[in-house]
Amino acid sequence: MGASPVLPPVIVVGAGQGGLQVAESLRSEGFSGDILLLGAEHHAPYHRPPLSKGLLLGETTAGQVLIRQPAVFDKKGITLRTGTRVAGLDPAARQIVLETGERLEYQALVLATGARPRRLPVPGADARGVHSIRTLDDAQAIGAELAAAENVVVIGGGFIGLEMAAVARKLGKAVTVVEAADRLMARVVAPPVSDHYRALHEGHGVTILFGTAVAGIAVEDGTARGVRCADGTMLPADLVVLGIGVEPETVLAEGAGLVCDRGVVVDGCGRTSHPDIYAIGDCAARRLPDGQCQRLESVQNAVELGKACAAAIVGPDKPFIAAPWFWSDQYDAKLQMVGLSAGHDTVVARQDGATCSWFYFKDGRLIAIDSVNRPADHMAGRKLLAGPNVLTPEMAADGAYPLKDAMTAPVA
């Protein structure tokens, strides 16, 4: 009997939070083979949430955003290769092809390629002083210019844009947010939450322009000097930050013929349409029991789908089924969201001073809770949305009713 052949590694393409989670969860699930984690950036895996908050405020250093020290990768037997771009997949040969032409064989492949910021398709958008916030390098570039900037224009009133606006106001900058829709965070939260955040930002001195399209960036000597709106208004700017959303990074998957639908289509364990290939995190669109594909951009989705993917590779399956949750920090307001409120027919609020939760119902059933500085409501919501519950709009509106009591059906 000869020695059993050594299998090639599990290769994880993308060294963000999700990619790292897959690699580490493979170990905790008992996988003993080789693990190769490939990152296109030159940084080891880092936390993205602080990039638009603490890092820009100087409260968090670049060292603190790195998730693990290098020695931890050695200890866990994970080979990390940063600065490594993958050019293509060759599923038939179970290989990936790097930009350098190097081919690497895998036993299983995980795409954790994330998403890329949407670009602004207007003249001048490539000028100095115009930035997206996606990577540590992006945030450091913004940080370097922010100190000297006087007028900051944020294009897009979503989470990232509003977090940036809050940071810039804290640093004393004049801030204008340009939003195409008629309310803030329109893609994710319901109108009452949008209204709350409009008041919050305007109260902090931010100018918000709704229903406003951007026609171009005014550029002098290669540097942005202003934002030209479609109605002709010129907003002076020495720093322009784009927060107009991201697009899933599906080029590799599409090139390999994997089924994609605004994301790489996967099941609750990250399985794609190809048996040896998985996808997780921002690039993945998870097929739900009702047949719809849901693509989430969140830490929870990266971590939980990462764990589920590792479990599926090792066996047995532990699919990701929890209700989605998100958060956003703006000034001293912590917005925590659980569930998805789109499609609600009823919304009720619990309010106490500046803290508020909104409960969303559809056909009498709780589907989501958005909370501002009410963490207990949010955490109760995670439990309520994890299984059957009896919460009615009347109970939700009654601040004295303990939410935990709605977790189980009443005894008949």
Next chain:
Amino acid sequence: MVKIIYKTHDGDVSEIDVPEGWSVMQAAVSNGVDGIEAECGGSCCCATCHCYVDEGFADKLAAPNDQEEGMLDNTVAERRSNSRLSCQITVTPALEGMVVTLPEVQS
């Protein structure tokens, strides 16, 4: 550097020299200490960096704010009088030698 001692539920002990200004969570995660998940990376949003702090250091720690209180009420492992979220404890020289015990489960 300030020495913080992490004890896992299984009894594994890690002594880590933590830079001042880092959180108790950051140092544990950075060094790969098992028993702290810190899914949200220190935003006080997930309650998966729950720990029990050395009673002898109770008076050297700032009390939990409302956000931490709300999350502490929802930890998976039992909340005790010395329960804290380690992401909310900033390391200062006064914490030299503090022992932090980690619960059996975080999520």
